[in-house]
Amino acid sequence: MNNIADGNKENENADMTTIHIDPEDTLLRRADVVLSEQGLSIPQAIRQWLSLIAGREFLPIEQRQPNRTTLDAMQERDEDLPSFTSTTELMMYLGGNAALGLCEQSKNSSYQQWPPHVCRSEAWPR
Incomplete structure (x- = not known):
């Protein structure tokens, strides 16, 4: 169960890479339950996750820490900038x-x- 991303079984001719990760068994079982309820296996979920990252070029998760661009914009906003009502x-x-x-x-x-x-x-x- 530890070798969870063993390639794309639907298309044996596709270029494949094996990814080996060692999550805690409890984490893996909890994730498997949630994914199974959605009709996904862990390898399918990992492929979807990687596709989202590659397609959108950012992490498809809520980030609690603002990135550098956001921090810069927040800093700029704190400066003495004029505002207008019309x-x-x-x-x-x-x-x-x-x-x-x-x-x-x-x-x-x-x-x-x-x-x-x-x-x-x-x-x-x-």
């Missing part, structure tokens, strides 16, 4: 005159680049 407020922060110029261009174009409520705002400096 598009107008954001555009004012970015430079109202530049955004106002884009609104003027939109009026002369068949493609509306900025929503009308932004371009009609009285908050734009003139």
Whole structure:
């Protein structure tokens, strides 16, 4: 029962690798019960697990510890970043005159680049 991933028996012509692991017997029996209820054997479950990892390129489990990208994003968020309650407020922060110029261009174009409520705002400096 310890040599649990003995290759793909459904397709004898497939490239196969034998994986040998030594889990505790209790763990193996508990996992076998759960998998059997789902109609899976331990080798089938391991093949599915490896396929998920290879196909998605990440572990298909809930990670309790955030990865480096998430930690960096959390750190960045903790910095003194501005927040805005409206598009107008954001555009004012970015430079109202530049955004106002884009609104003027939109009026002369068949493609509306900025929503009308932004371009009609009285908050734009003139």
